[in-house]
Amino acid sequence: MNPLNHVAIIMDGNGRWGLKHKTSRNEGHKAGLNTVEKIIKESIKQKINYLTLYAFSTENWNRPKKEINYLFNLLENFLINKIEDLHKKDIKLNIIGVKNFSKKLNKLLSLSEKKTLKNSTLQINLALNYGSKFEILNSIKKMNKNNDKVNEKNFEKYLQTKNIPNPEFLIRTGNTKRLSNFLLWQLAYAEIFFVKKLWPDFNEKDFIRIIKKFKKIKRNFGNI
Ligand code: IPE
Ligand code: IPE
Ligand code: MG
Numbered sequence: 001m002n003p004l005n006h007v008a009i010i011m012d013g014n015g016r017w018g019l020k021h022k023t024s025r026n027e028g029h030k031a032g033l034n035t036v037e038k039i040i041k042e043s044i045k046q047k048i049n050y051l052t053l054y055a056f057s058t059e060n061w062n063r064p065k066k067e068i069n070y071l072f073n074l075l076e077n078f079l080i081n082k083i084e085d086l087h088k089k090d091i092k093l094n095i096i097g098v099k100n101f102s103k104k105l106n107k108l109l110s111l112s113e114k115k116t117l118k119n120s121t122l123q124i125n126l127a128l129n130y131g132s133k134f135e136i137l138n139s140i141k142k143m144n145k146n147n148d149k150v151n152e153k154n155f156e157k158y159l160q161t162k163n164i165p166n167p168e169f170l171i172r173t174g175n176t177k178r179l180s181n182f183l184l185w186q187l188a189y190a191e192i193f194f195v196k197k198l199w200p201d202f203n204e205k206d207f208i209r210i211i212k213k214f215k216k217i218k219r220n221f222g223n224i
């Protein structure tokens with residue numbers, strides 16, 4: 001049985017869900033938040049230590065302003081309403097990506113991280129304005145600037161995921177098979193599960209099924 005420590009998820013399909021079941025893409029984003037809560041709960045049950053959620057990519061700035069504003073409002077309200085609950089559950093919130101949002105949201109994110117800093121049951125890495133290519137270039141620049149020897153260890157110490165073990169597996173919902181600039185370095189040896197369901201339809205049972213499947217995979221790491 002493979003040990004499981006870190007799960008990464010590309011939560012895709014909210015917009016299509018919203019258009020199919022309600023009247024707008026934004027309704028899908030709202031519904032997607034319920035899935036986030038379900039998966040957080042189940043991750044704790046499964047004794048997973050790290051859960052990395054792709055919530056907003058550096059490329060998502062290409063979307064209409066109205067949708068972007070809705071997404072960040074949703075996040076703001078989620079944090080205001082739920083941070084106490086997350087804290088009580090001993091969850092640590094860590095943002096990966098560049099915090100260049102509104103002053104209010106930047107502050108809320110920093111406060112939420114600070115409040116939960118010492119928690120240890122589950123670490124949630126929320127990828128916000130995150131892009132793997134940017135992260136990789138940034139690491140290279142920092143190695144250069146500090147005259148570090150170029151090797152894996154030095155490279156990784158400037159990644160936003162420093163001190164976080166690599167994910168054992170990645171889930172992408174929404175019936176699309178691509179990485180969309182997510183954790184390109186960190187997923188080098190991850191098992192990948194592409195799921196047809198849209199994110200708001202994904203549930204604990206789907207998650208458990210994937211975990212079971214993962215545990216039985218023969219992971220070679222180049223060996224035989
Ligand atoms: C993923 O769902 C959530 C974000 C990118 C914020 P999408 O909004 O990409 O949903 P689809 O893929 O358009 O259905
Ligand atoms: C990836 O989904 C980003 C997030 C889930 C936050 P997208 O829906 O933005 O990916 P592309 O653009 O279809 O590749
Ligand atoms: Mg999408």
